[in-house]
Amino acid sequence: MITGASSGIGAATARAMAVAGADLVLSGRDRERLDAVAAESGGLAVRGDLTTDITALVERAGPVDVLVANAGCGWAGPLTAMPDGTAEQLIAANLTAPIRLTRLLLPAMVERGRGHLVFVASIAGAVGVRDEAVYAATKAGLIAFAESLRYELRRVGVSVVLPGVVDTPFFARRGAAYTRRWPTPIPAERVARAIVAAVEHGRPESFAPAWLRVPARLKGAAPGPFRALADVFGTPVSRRARPGATP
Numbered sequence: 001m002i003t004g005a006s007s008g009i010g011a012a013t014a015r016a017m018a019v020a021g022a023d024l025v026l027s028g029r030d031r032e033r034l035d036a037v038a039a040e041s042g043g044l045a046v047r048g049d050l051t052t053d054i055t056a057l058v059e060r061a062g063p064v065d066v067l068v069a070n071a072g073c074g075w076a077g078p079l080t081a082m083p084d085g086t087a088e089q090l091i092a093a094n095l096t097a098p099i100r101l102t103r104l105l106l107p108a109m110v111e112r113g114r115g116h117l118v119f120v121a122s123i124a125g126a127v128g129v130r131d132e133a134v135y136a137a138t139k140a141g142l143i144a145f146a147e148s149l150r151y152e153l154r155r156v157g158v159s160v161v162l163p164g165v166v167d168t169p170f171f172a173r174r175g176a177a178y179t180r181r182w183p184t185p186i187p188a189e190r191v192a193r194a195i196v197a198a199v200e201h202g203r204p205e206s207f208a209p210a211w212l213r214v215p216a217r218l219k220g221a222a223p224g225p226f227r228a229l230a231d232v233f234g235t236p237v238s239r240r241a242r243p244g245a246t247p
């Protein structure tokens with residue numbers, strides 16, 4: 001089962017999983033885009049909003065061996081400018097839905113003695129990102145959920161995939177374009193390959209691109225220098241002080 005299969009990373013993962021020989025259940029909200037991915041990958045399309053229709057999705061799906069909890073949404077800007085209700089939407093889609101889905105699918109995996117859970121988090125959840133406090137908090141919650149759950153499970157694998165900046169409609173949908181010059185966005189197919197490899201090799205944690213583990217480790221080992229660097233490199237070009245510019 002792949003959530004968020006109607007777009008971006010989820011659609012690329014559906015195509016990659018189909019090539020790997022998986023029988024797919026694809027979840028998304030947009031009928032047309034979801035049907036197109038289902039036609040391409042041979043999967044079963046189950047349309048619905050994960051914040052409201054999760055039980056129906058699980059009933060339609062039947063037994064699930066691998067869950068890729070990928071669906072998610074963002075919002076960017078200063079916390080004081082965030083509209084009412086947005087934080088709740090982000091938490092519902094990015095954190096509550098994957099936890100609920102796991103609670104519904106896991107008992108049968110444990111009973112069968114096999115299964116794999118993949119959570120698509122974000123580098124934002126590992127290090128924090130300016131103007132994305134609530135989004136980063138949902139992804140940090142997802143990482144902690146997966147890391148903790150892994151201790152409970154013996155025969156069900158748990159993987160966290162942490163993408164950096166990926167070229168998908170994510171930024172247009174959150175209403176704020178990606179404005180940093182660096183890092184350069186990677187194609188969704190690269191994250192899809194990391195997801196497939198995480199399942200095939202039972203990897204607990206994968207960064208996409210792989211070098212992102214360096215800032216994540218630096219944050220853990222040297223938080224002070226990391227914050228100083230992030231303050232400079234994490235600031236959008238448009239907001240950096242330019243010589244002669246009025247602050």
Ligand SMILES: NC(=O)c1ccc[n+]([C@@H]2O[C@H](COP(=O)([O-])OP(=O)(O)OC[C@H]3O[C@@H](n4cnc5c(N)ncnc54)[C@H](OP(=O)(O)O)[C@@H]3O)[C@@H](O)[C@H]2O)c1
Nearest residue numbers: 004006007008009028029030049050071072122166168170
């Ligand atoms: N793009 C990046 O730079 C980036 C970086 C790090 C992490 N991520 C994470 O990667 C995941 C996939 O993002 P993406 O870049 O592929 O974005 P995307 O192209 O906007 O795709 C998001 C997917 O999630 C689905 N979705 C969102 N809210 C949903 C809800 N309430 N119920 C059901 N489905 C819902 C969307 O369904 P519909 O299209 O049908 O509405 C869509 O299929 C997200 O969790 C995101 O946080 C993305």
